[in-house]
Every structure is written in structure tokens, then in C-alpha cells.
Amino acid sequence: MSSHxxxxxxAAKGHSLRYYAWLALQLATRDIxxxxxxxxxxxxxxxxxxxxxxxxxxxxFKYIFKVRWPGVGDSPVDFALQLFAGLLIFQAAxxxxxxxxxxxxxxxxxxxxxxxxxxxxxxxxxxNAVFHAGVSMLLLLVVATVWGIAxxxxxxxxxxxxxxxxxxxxxxxxxxxxxxVFMRDLTQVVTLVIGLLQFLTPIFYPSASLPPFFQGLLAxxxxxxxxxxxxxxVFSVQGPTFQMWLQSxxxxxxxxxxxxxxxxxxxxxxxxxx
Amino acid sequence: xxxxxxxxAIHAQNLGKQYxxxxxxxxxxxxxxxxxxxxxxxxxxxxGVDINIAQGESIGIIGQNGAGKSTLLQLxxxxxxxxxxxxxxxxxxxxxLELGAGFNQDFTGRENILFSAALYGMQAQHIELHLQxxxxxxxxxxxxxxxxxxYSSGMYVRLAFAIAxxxxxxxxxxxxxxxxxxxxxxxxxxxxxxxxxxSGVTLLFCSHSLFQVESLCSRCIWLHQGQVMAQGPSAEVIxxxxxxxxxxxxxxxxxxxxxxxxxxxxxxxxADTEPNPEPVPSPQSFKGAAxxxxxxxxxxxxxxxxxxxxxxxSGQSLLCVDFEFMADPQLPIPNLALxxxxxxxxxxxxxxxxxxxxxxxxxxxxxxxxxxxxxKLPLLKGQYSLTAFLMCExxxxxxxxxxxxxxxxxxxxxxxxxxxSIPHQWQTI
Numbered sequence: 001m002s003s004h005x006x007x008x009x010x011a012a013k014g015h016s017l018r019y020y021a022w023l024a025l026q027l028a029t030r031d032i033x034x035x036x037x038x039x040x041x042x043x044x045x046x047x048x049x050x051x052x053x054x055x056x057x058x059x060x061f062k063y064i065f066k067v068r069w070p071g072v073g074d075s076p077v078d079f080a081l082q083l084f085a086g087l088l089i090f091q092a093a094x095x096x097x098x099x100x101x102x103x104x105x106x107x108x109x110x111x112x113x114x115x116x117x118x119x120x121x122x123x124x125x126x127x128n129a130v131f132h133a134g135v136s137m138l139l140l141l142v143v144a145t146v147w148g149i150a151x152x153x154x155x156x157x158x159x160x161x162x163x164x165x166x167x168x169x170x171x172x173x174x175x176x177x178x179x180x181v182f183m184r185d186l187t188q189v190v191t192l193v194i195g196l197l198q199f200l201t202p203i204f205y206p207s208a209s210l211p212p213f214f215q216g217l218l219a220x221x222x223x224x225x226x227x228x229x230x231x232x233x234v235f236s237v238q239g240p241t242f243q244m245w246l247q248s249x250x251x252x253x254x255x256x257x258x259x260x261x262x263x264x265x266x267x268x269x270x271x272x273x274x
Numbered sequence: 275x276x277x278x279x280x281x282x283a284i285h286a287q288n289l290g291k292q293y294x295x296x297x298x299x300x301x302x303x304x305x306x307x308x309x310x311x312x313x314x315x316x317x318x319x320x321x322g323v324d325i326n327i328a329q330g331e332s333i334g335i336i337g338q339n340g341a342g343k344s345t346l347l348q349l350x351x352x353x354x355x356x357x358x359x360x361x362x363x364x365x366x367x368x369x370x371l372e373l374g375a376g377f378n379q380d381f382t383g384r385e386n387i388l389f390s391a392a393l394y395g396m397q398a399q400h401i402e403l404h405l406q407x408x409x410x411x412x413x414x415x416x417x418x419x420x421x422x423x424x425y426s427s428g429m430y431v432r433l434a435f436a437i438a439x440x441x442x443x444x445x446x447x448x449x450x451x452x453x454x455x456x457x458x459x460x461x462x463x464x465x466x467x468x469x470x471x472x473s474g475v476t477l478l479f480c481s482h483s484l485f486q487v488e489s490l491c492s493r494c495i496w497l498h499q500g501q502v503m504a505q506g507p508s509a510e511v512i513x514x515x516x517x518x519x520x521x522x523x524x525x526x527x528x529x530x531x532x533x534x535x536x537x538x539x540x541x542x543x544x545a546d547t548e549p550n551p552e553p554v555p556s557p558q559s560f561k562g563a564a565x566x567x568x569x570x571x572x573x574x575x576x577x578x579x580x581x582x583x584x585x586x587x588s589g590q591s592l593l594c595v596d597f598e599f600m601a602d603p604q605l606p607i608p609n610l611a612l613x614x615x616x617x618x619x620x621x622x623x624x625x626x627x628x629x630x631x632x633x634x635x636x637x638x639x640x641x642x643x644x645x646x647x648x649x650k651l652p653l654l655k656g657q658y659s660l661t662a663f664l665m666c667e668x669x670x671x672x673x674x675x676x677x678x679x680x681x682x683x684x685x686x687x688x689x690x691x692x693x694x695s696i697p698h699q700w701q702t703i
Contacts, residue, residue: 023392030378030389115352115367182303266306268355271348273299 024120028127035128050136053091054084061204070209072235077147081140085234086203086227088136093169093223094194096122096129100173101180101187108274118270119263122173130166134159137230144234158233160245161226167252168222175259181270202227222251281364283329283445283476284350288359290321290500291345319345320500321358329365329444332477334491334508336484336515342500343480347447350478365444365476379423383414383433386422390437404440411466412436413459432459439466445476458565461605464671484512489670520620567608567673570641571598572662574680576651582679586651588686589695593648595680599664600640606667607634612646615678617657622693628669652694655686 036042058080061067072078103121110116137158145151180186201223207215218224225248294302295315320342327333335343348354349361351369377386387408391401409418412433417425425433439446448467471477471490481487487494487508494511496503503518504511573596576584586593601608611626625646627634636642659678665671 026389026392030381030385034378112348112353113369179303182299184299262307265309266303269302269306271354272293273302 020117020120023117024123024127027120027124028131031124031128032131046132046135047139050084050088050091050132050139053087054080057083057087057204067204070206077143081144081147081149082206082231082235083203084136084140084143085230086201088133088140089165089223089226089230090198090201090203091136092129092133092165093172094198095132096125096169097172097176097190098194100125101176101183101190103173103180104177104270105181105184105274111270111274118267119174119260122170122177126166126169126173129169130162133165134162140230140234149235152236154233154236158230161229161233164245164249164252165226167249167256168226171252171255171259174256174263178259178263178266182266182273197221197223206231222248222255281329282326282362283331283364284325284327284478285362286323286325286350286359287361289323289325289346289349289356289361290358291319291342291349291354292316292321292357293319318500320349320497323359323502325495325502325505327476327478329476330474331493332471332479332491334487334494335478335480335497336482336487336494336512337497337503340499341497343497344449345500346497347449347478347480350445351447363445366441367445367447368438368441368443369447369449377422377430377434379421382421383412383418383425384409386433387437390434391441400442408433408436408440411440411462428459435459435463435466439463439470443470443475445478446470447478447480449480458602461565461567461666461671461673464666468668468670483672484516486670486672488512489668516620520618565602565605567601567605567664568599569597569662569664569674569676570600571596572676572679574660574682576682582681584680584682586653586682586684588654588684588690589650589652591651591684593651593682595646595660595662597644597646597662599636599642601636601642601673603636603638603640607636607642608667608673609665609669610634610644610646611663611665611669613661613663614653615659615661616693617659622653622658626663626665626669651682651684652696653682653684654690654692654694655684656693658682658684 036045039045041048058076061083062076062079067079068074069079069082072082100122103125104111104118107121110118110121141151141155141158176186176190200218200221202210202218207218207224207228210218225244229244229248293316294305295317297305323346325333335346337343345354347369349356350363351367352363353369377390381389384405387405388401391404391408412418412429412435414425414429414432417429418433422430422433446467467477477490479487479490491508493506494508495505496511496515504514573580574584574594575581575596576586576593577591579585584593595612597610599608599610609627611624613624614622616622627644632644634642634644658681660680660682661675661677662679663672663676664674666673
């Protein structure tokens with residue numbers, strides 16, 4: 001290792017941001033289409049899955065564990081809506097992170113045979129998850145309206161949350177995908193952590209119902225702020241603040257930059273271990 | 275292809291690639307993160323390679339398996355990062371390293387074109403423009419709209435080749451992918467590569483077929499155990515490589531590495547080729563598959579005794595080879611070649627119709643015949659073998675090679691030493 005290696009893959013040069021965006025979108029649409037291709041219900045599964053999940057969780061927590069949501073009505077639908085607001089964020093993260101640790105390792109030909117911008121690969125599960133989170137948001141608003149919650153103008157702000165969410169998901173996905181190339185056990189660990197995260201995210205309870213110490217702990221979970229914002233927007237418990245959104249965007253971008261820096265540093269070693 | 279003409283296509287200095295042996299992936303990750311080099315043992319896949327390739331040049335890369343050819347190509351493509359040295363690549367690289375690498379089994383051929391072309395670095399609008407062209411070239415009919423997993427391996431290769439060569443690269447890297455698919459498609463793909471070469475694409479060609487390397491590439495790089503043994507004009511480097519190969523082969527069994535050394539335009543001595551003057555009695559239409567070119571009959575006989583194990587007397591016997599081939603009349607008339615190998619696998623001599631300026635003829639049914647005579651066989655005692663080639667009109671693409679279809683055991687009445695007797699005259703002064 002005498003002199004510093006310099007190697008700029010020619011194909012990676014000169015591609016515009018527009019090209020990368022197109023490629024990421026191709027990856028994502030392909031990823032989403034694969035999920036429903038060949039199923040008899042097709043795209044309807046995008047609607048049915050969250051609905052069924054909602055039913056199962058509501059049944060379990062409302063009727064088996066008899067959990068009460070503080071401050072809202074006692075009907076199962078009230079509970080279900082609160083639950084769903086948290087669940088749609090968590091589900092997006094779980095779907096995405098659950099498989100991102102293998103996403104580069106499973107494509108040896110993209111690492112070794114062609115020059116491919118590997119950092120784009122996590123965009124497939126990320127955009128997939130964000131798309132389904134968007135569908136779930138729409139579903140949440142429809143059910144809320146049907147249940148009699150007056151639609152408010154701030155509901156239109158809901159999709160804005162998807163932007164910082166996408167960068168957060170991508171940052172963690174890229175990190176997991178990068179480390180996953182070297183650490184084959186990572187997938188197992190991630191599955192466990194996601195299971196734990198389900199309870200460390202205020203899905204089945206509002207974070208306000210916890211003692212202050214645990215609330216502080218919960219704030220370190222980057223998903224918490226998104227769950228809180230969805231509830232704030234839909235149920236108008238407290239006004240969602242623009243500052244809150246900016247903060248989450250800033251945090252997501254910093255994490256993304258960090259993940260990308262690590263990716264850049266170790267990318268050269270991928271071909272050695274795959 | 276809009277770039278500065280002064281820049282070389284590829285410039286490498288002291289290029290090397292090392293693999294760390296025995297390091298676990300975790301150790302490797304740690305090394306990369308902290309940027310330390312380890313004390314573990316290294317394997318030098320490639321070291322100290324200096325290359326300078328001008329734009330539009332065709333470079334052959336030769337060497338035995340494990341010599342570092344693929345490593346070098348992967349470094350040039352940017353799929354591997356060099357451990358040492360400098361590498362500068364100017365222009366868009368398209369690599370035919372592994373055909374169909376980016377295919378998704380569940381998607382149709384059409385969808386895979388859109389996607390794979392993007393993987394090769396093709397711009398979106400460019401793909402749309404060339405979509406029909408790629409489909410036409412692959413020529414797999416309505417399968418284009420079927421999932422790729424229903425494809426035969428031939429269709430798979432056709433589609434992959436069509437995509438890879440349609441990306442209009444500045445530098446095309448080919449690793450043993452010249453003859454893909456069946457006969458007709460192999461020919462078509464070969465023409466496509468020649469066309470790219472003529473349009474000024476820088477070509478890097480890695481093959482065991484030294485003959486093809488020599489005819490395609492002006493310059494050649496010979497790698498051995500990760501190091502450049504020689505580089506320079508193809509003819510010189512290949513001659514050195516052949517010498518080296520035969521030295522290596524001395525200890526080995528005869529004919530063990532025949533595929534390493536196919537044809538070469540060694541001096542065609544005492545060759546006498548005649549196209550068969552007999553017209554085909556009843557002209558029929560061509561019976562073979564469209565675009566197919568193959569041998570239909572190949573026989574050697576010595577002093578009217580045929581067979582695959584011939585016996586000849588040096589300086590006296592008449593060795594004769596009868597060729598019969600079938601070639602689609604749509605294609606230009608092919609060339610024939612014969613190579614004589616010695617027992618240790620070295621080429622003793624060779625001849626080809628294009629070398630001797632003979633053009634073959636064929637009937638309307640595509641069948642052509644020729645015979646090749648070696649009167650007063652000048653080979654000296656020993657065991658020889660014959661290999662026949664059926665080649666394209668430029669004598670580069672090999673339609674069919676029939677290796678060692680006959681052996682010739684030569685005996686001699688005197689003690690003359692060597693492989694063959696060159697015409698000579700003694701004079702007493």
C-alpha cells in the first residue's frame with residue numbers, strides 16, 4: 001500500500017442527479033411491483049394489509065389486554081386510529097430495515113460485475129416503505145372521516161412527513177446494508193432490535209403517559225418524533241410545529257450524511273468479501 | 275464519445291491488487307474503517323502493471339488461468355478498487371464480463387432491457403431510443419414480453435449481448451464473450467463487435483484464442499502470476515507466449531493444452547489448396563438452419579488409406595485432406611484452414627485459403643468442397659495431429675473447429691533430425 005489508490009469508475013462520472021433519481025425510482029417501482037406480482041388481489045393488498053393488521057392489533061390490545069388510550073373515547077375505533085397512527089410509521093421502518101442488511105450482500109453481480117451506484121440500492125425498500133406509509137396515511141384519514149372526526153386543513157401537511165422519514169429510513173438502511181456485507185449475523189440482530197423497537201416506539205401508548213425518565217429515553221428513538229407528529233396532525237392534540245418538522249429533517253439528513261460517509265469509506269472492500 | 279482527444283483511454287501506473295488472506299470479514303471491516311494495513315499475509319493478484327492505452331486502440335490480454343486477466347479487467351471497469359498505484363479511465367466503459375448479470379427473473383425481457391441498460395450506465399432517453407433496436411437484435415420473438423425465467427439459456431444470452439453492446443461505450447471490455455449462442459447468433463455478435471471496433475471504440479479483449487487476439491488486436495499484454503511478462507505488438511507478444519507455453523508443456527502429456535494454442539499464421543509452407551471444380555449436380559435450396567456454417571464432412575487420407583490414425587513415410591507419402599462444409603448462401607463464402615500440431619502440442623505449420631489466395635465455391639444448397647494435398651510429405655519422423663477450421667470471410671471468427679480429427683505417424687528411412695525438411699540445395703564449391 002505504497003501510494004494512495006485513485007480510481008474513479010468511469011460510468012459513475014457525468015451522471016446527473018436526475019439520472020440517479022430515475023434509477024432509484026426504477027428500483028423502487030420494481031421492488032413494489034415484485035411484492036404484488038402474481039398475487040390474485042394484486043395492488044389491493046397495499047390496502048388490505050394495513051387494514052388487516054389494524055384489526056389484529058386492535059383486537060389484541062383492546063379486547064385481550066384491555067388497554068385504554070388516555071384522553072380519547074372508549075370505542076374500539078378511537079383506539080384503533082391512535083394505534084394506526086403509530087403503527088404506520090413503525091411498519092414502514094420495520095419493513096425497510098428488516099431486509100436492508102442483506103440488500104447489497106445479495107447482489108454480488110452489482111458489486112463485482114458492473115459499475116453500479118450501490119448507495120441507491122436501499123432506496124428500493126425505502127421508497128417501497130414510504131409508498132405504503134403514504135397509502136396507510138390516506139387510509140387513516142378516510143377511516144377518521146368516516147368515524148366523524150372533522151377533516152381539517154392541516155391534514156394536507158401529513159405527506160410532508162414522508163420527506164424526513166425517507167431520509168431517516170435511507171440513512172439507517174444504507175448503514176445496515178454496508179455493515180451487512182461484512183457482518184452476516186446482522187440480519188438476526190436487526191430482527192431482534194426491530195421487535196424491541198416495536199415497544200420502544202409509542203405505538204400502543206402515547207409517550208405522554210410515561211414517566212419523564214422514560215419519555216427522555218423515548219425521545220432518542222428517531223421514530224418517536226414521527227409518530228407524535230402524525231398524531232398531532234390528524235387528531236390536533238397539540239399544534240404540529242414547523243420547527244419540529246425542520247428538526248426531524250435536519251437529524252435525518254445528518255444521519256444520512258454520516259451513513260454515506262461510512263459507506264464511502266468501506267465500499268472498496270465489498271468485492272473482497274462478497 | 276465526446277472527450278479530449280489528447281487523453282489516453284486508459285492509463286495505469288504501478289497498478290496492483292492485493293487480497294488479504296485469512297482475514298475475517300469483521301477484521302476487513304475494521305481495517306477499512308480505521309484505515310490500517312494489516313500484518314496478515316497478502317496474495318498479489320496483480321502487481322506493478324503499467325499500461326497506456328490510446329483511444330480507439332484494440333488491446334488483447336493473454337495469459338493462463340489465474341494470471342490476473344480478470345482482475346485487471348475488473349479494475350479497469352471499476353468494479354474492483356486497486357490496492358496500489360494510479361488508474362485513470364477516460365470514457366464510458368461497457369463490460370461483457372458476465373452476460374445477463376442484472377436480469378430479474380420475474381420481469382419480462384422488455385422490462386429487463388430498460389433496467390439492465392440503466393445498470394450499464396445508459397441514459398433513460400437513450401434506452402427508449404434503442405429499445406426496438408435491442409429487441410430486433412436479440413430476435414427472440416414474442417418471448418420479449420414473457421418473464422425471463424421462461425427463457426432458454428440461448429435466449430438469455432442473446433438478450434444480454436444485445437443490451438451490453440447497444441450501450442455505445444467508449445471502452446468495450448470483452449472477456450471470452452465473442453462466441454455466444456448458436457452459430458448464426460455467434461456470427462452476428464462477432465459482426466457487432468467488429469462494428470464497434472471500427473467506430474473507434476477502445477477494445478480490451480481477453481481470450482485464450484490467441485489467433486482471435488492476434489487478428490483483432492494490434493497490441494497485446496501477457497500476464498503471468500499477476501505481472502506483465504511482455505507487452506507490445508500482438509505478433510511479438512504472442513510468439514513469446516507460445517514459446518513459453520511450449521517450454522511449460524515439455525514436461526506435460528502431449529496435447530494437454532491444445533486449446534491454448536489454436537491457429538496462428540505461421541508460414542504456410544508447401545501448401546496446395548484446390549477448390550473442388552465439380553459443380554453440384556442438382557442445385558437445391560439450402561437445407562441448414564439460417565445463418566449456420568458447419569463442416570459436413572472431414573476426411574484425411576494418406577496414400578489412399580483413410581482413417582483417423584494415418585501412417586506416412588517422410589518425403590514420399592501424399593497426405594490429403596478432404597473438406598466438405600455447408601454455409602448459408604446469405605453469408606459471404608467462408609475460409610478453410612488446417613493446422614498441423616506436433617506431439618507436444620506446438621504448431622508445426624498451418625495453412626488457410628485466405629493466406630494462399632484461394633476462394634472457395636459452393637452450390638445453391640450451400641455445400642462446398644475442397645481438398646488439400648501435401649505431396650512428398652516433408653514432415654520428419656514423429657507423431658502429428660491435424661486440426662481443421664471453418665472461418666468467416668475475414669478469417670477471424672471461427673465457425674467450427676474440429677480439433678485433432680486425425681493423427682499422422684511419420685517414419686523416415688534416414689537419420690535427418692527435426693520436425694520437417696525445408697526445401698534446400700547443396701552446392702560444392
